[in-house]
Amino acid sequence: MPTEAPKVLYVRLPCWKIYPGGVIYVADFVHKQRPGIHQHLLDLALIAPSARRRVLAEHLRTLQPNIVAFSWRNMQSFGPHPEDDALDVVMNFDHSPKWRNKLKAAVDATRILWDYAASRMRNFGYMKLVRRLLPETRIVVGGTAVSIFGKYVAEKCPRDTVVVIGEGEDAMLAIIDGFTQPAGEFYYKDDAGTITHRLRHETFDLSRLTAVDFPYIESIFPHFRAYLDGDIGVHTKRGCPLQCHFCLYNKIEGPKQRYREPAEVAKEIEILNKQYGVKHIWFTDAQFFSTKRSVEHVERILDELLTRKTDITWSGYIRLNHLTPEIVRKMLATGMSSVDLSFTGSQEVVDKLTLGYSLDQQMDALRMFKAHGYTNQKIKLYIPLNAPGETIATLKATIEKIRELCDLFGRDNVLPFIFFIGIQPNTPVEKLLIHQGYLKPDYNPLTLNPFTIKKLLYNPKPLGRLIGRAYLEAVESTDASGEYIGRATMDIMERNLAKLKPALHPEERSCVLVGSDQAKGEPGCP
Numbered sequence: 001m002p003t004e005a006p007k008v009l010y011v012r013l014p015c016w017k018i019y020p021g022g023v024i025y026v027a028d029f030v031h032k033q034r035p036g037i038h039q040h041l042l043d044l045a046l047i048a049p050s051a052r053r054r055v056l057a058e059h060l061r062t063l064q065p066n067i068v069a070f071s072w073r074n075m076q077s078f079g080p081h082p083e084d085d086a087l088d089v090v091m092n093f094d095h096s097p098k099w100r101n102k103l104k105a106a107v108d109a110t111r112i113l114w115d116y117a118a119s120r121m122r123n124f125g126y127m128k129l130v131r132r133l134l135p136e137t138r139i140v141v142g143g144t145a146v147s148i149f150g151k152y153v154a155e156k157c158p159r160d161t162v163v164v165i166g167e168g169e170d171a172m173l174a175i176i177d178g179f180t181q182p183a184g185e186f187y188y189k190d191d192a193g194t195i196t197h198r199l200r201h202e203t204f205d206l207s208r209l210t211a212v213d214f215p216y217i218e219s220i221f222p223h224f225r226a227y228l229d230g231d232i233g234v235h236t237k238r239g240c241p242l243q244c245h246f247c248l249y250n251k252i253e254g255p256k257q258r259y260r261e262p263a264e265v266a267k268e269i270e271i272l273n274k275q276y277g278v279k280h281i282w283f284t285d286a287q288f289f290s291t292k293r294s295v296e297h298v299e300r301i302l303d304e305l306l307t308r309k310t311d312i313t314w315s316g317y318i319r320l321n322h323l324t325p326e327i328v329r330k331m332l333a334t335g336m337s338s339v340d341l342s343f344t345g346s347q348e349v350v351d352k353l354t355l356g357y358s359l360d361q362q363m364d365a366l367r368m369f370k371a372h373g374y375t376n377q378k379i380k381l382y383i384p385l386n387a388p389g390e391t392i393a394t395l396k397a398t399i400e401k402i403r404e405l406c407d408l409f410g411r412d413n414v415l416p417f418i419f420f421i422g423i424q425p426n427t428p429v430e431k432l433l434i435h436q437g438y439l440k441p442d443y444n445p446l447t448l449n450p451f452t453i454k455k456l457l458y459n460p461k462p463l464g465r466l467i468g469r470a471y472l473e474a475v476e477s478t479d480a481s482g483e484y485i486g487r488a489t490m491d492i493m494e495r496n497l498a499k500l501k502p503a504l505h506p507e508e509r510s511c512v513l514v515g516s517d518q519a520k521g522e523p524g525c526p
């Protein structure tokens with residue numbers, strides 16, 4: 001490493017346009033600790049695909065950085081939902097009664113798979129370009145994708161690369177300081193290609209994350225203003241002590257909740273709002289409201305926002321435990337624009353997925369919203385449809401509860417999101433499905449085998465077909481009516497479930513369809 005202050009080029013790897021909050025927190029922290037260091041942020045998400053290599057090469061030649069630090073957000077992005085065409089493709093391939101649609105889905109799937117594989121190869125290609133043009137430069141890779149698949153990235157990246165797992169502020173600072181006293185968790189591939197792994201021993205104190213110095217960020221990130229008319233991600237804490245079956249956020253961020261100073265969070269939002277005209281904030285915490293302590297922490301942030309009279313709307317993933325009418329009023333008064341929560345209408349499924357709350361209490365909290373200042377905020381329900389434990393009875397219970405919510409908030413405001421569990425590495429649900437033989441113990445979560453990828457989007461028989469057909473019918477009908485696809489899917493499912501007769505063995509989840517579909521020889525739920 002050189003003796004003068006190193007120059008750092010951050011490269012945000014391509015993904016759908018979304019504010020690069022993670023790497024901005026890292027660069028801001030480094031700047032505050034080592035103001036003399038020259039940093040620059042290049043966001044490849046905003047550069048036309050055909051120009052990305054050229055623009056990166058130009059930056060490398062012009063800036064001659066000593067450290068090139070990549071930020072990689074999504075690697076295994078299959079969690080299809082109605083706003084992602086991969087859901088249509090999987091549904092058509094598996095469940096369309098029309099061969100033409102199945103065939104088209106197979107062709108589309110090949111295209112999506114190619115994009116998926118090619119984007120991964122291109123990302124490693126950018127790292128290799130750095131190694132070729134600047135052989136002495138140290139490469140660093142961080143971000144949520146590598147936090148999950150760090151070992152894999154370490155195997156594929158060039159020599160002398162540090163692959164940072166989880167939060168990156170202290171790890172990056174230690175690398176910039178010469179990497180003689182490393183911090184954080186990382187894999188390191190040395191010059192000989194040997195990979196070593198360091199676990200995190202220290203705790204990063206989140207109160208060190210003071211309000212981002214946006215004028216500085218703008219000075220190193222020419223594309224900063226391109227994000228200001230959309231959602232800006234603001235982090236208030238890290239960690240989640242809960243253990244929902246399908247989730248690995250608690251592994252990415254750790255199980256212990258750590259907090260930023262409420263006044264600093266509010267100041268960050270105030271600057272974004274008043275100096276940069278930002279109107280919408282997404283709180284990027286694993287869960288914005290979760291434990292009792294975290295709710296108290298959020299309340300302090302909301303109080304600060306009220307004092308500062310910010311004019312924003314906001315959203316974030318929330319649970320509805322520990323709310324009081326007072327907090328609800330503050331949430332709405334500070335501009336909460338939607339209630340985004342995991343939802344199933346069956347306590348049995350809540351318990352099977354170890355979501356750790358009472359459904360009755362969740363419904364009471366939603367009624368509390370209605371009673372204390374609710375106007376027309378959207379109620380977005382992320383439904384883990386057909387998760388392990390789902391039965392016809394639980395599905396009917398979910399439909400019933402959605403109906404209740406439509407009566408409460410108005411049909412147009414309730415948005416059931418057709419979401420399936422994406423099986424993620426090292427989660428309890430993955431272990432369960434390996435144990436049940438659904439997945440092979442040595443399956444590769446980053447496989448390019450379309451049949452395994454399809455399996456990772458968990459929607460098994462027999463209910464899978466019922467849901468799939470309802471979804472496909474909803475797509476056709478909503479094209480014409482403009483109805484929200486999730487609501488239409490639930491309606492069609494309700495209609496089809498009403499036609500079901502219990503099978504001979506009611507304890508099995510199988511069912512027999514009576515009525516029009518059966519007349520066409522189409523078993524609704526084989």
Ligand code: B12
Binds near residue numbers: 021142
């Ligand atoms: C909030 C969130 C969202 C919000 C984002 C809202 C917004 N406007 O920002 C919404 C709901 C829109 C969303 C959408 C999606 N998301 Co999301 N999301 C998250 C979540 C919960 C937090 C991400 C975040 O912003 N964290 C806060 C910032 C501060 O932290 P960070 O980015 O991780 O950065 C830190 C470290 O990673 C590291 N770091 C980052 N860059 C760098 C660079 C260097 C050099 C270093 C050293 C360190 C470093 O240091 C940072 C600070 O400590 C994560 C899960 C999680 N708990 O992390 C999933 C997550 C990132 N999402 C994921 C996915 C797949 C998606 C979708 C593709 C889902 C879908 N199918 O549509 C979309 C894609 C969106 C897009 N445009 O790319 C995956 C990605 C990983 C993977 N499996 O490949 C995650 C990990 C969830 C999961 N399934 O496990 N998401």
Ligand code: SF4
Binds near residue numbers: 242
């Ligand atoms: S789903 Fe939410 S509450 Fe559950 S473990 Fe994940 S982050 Fe925590």
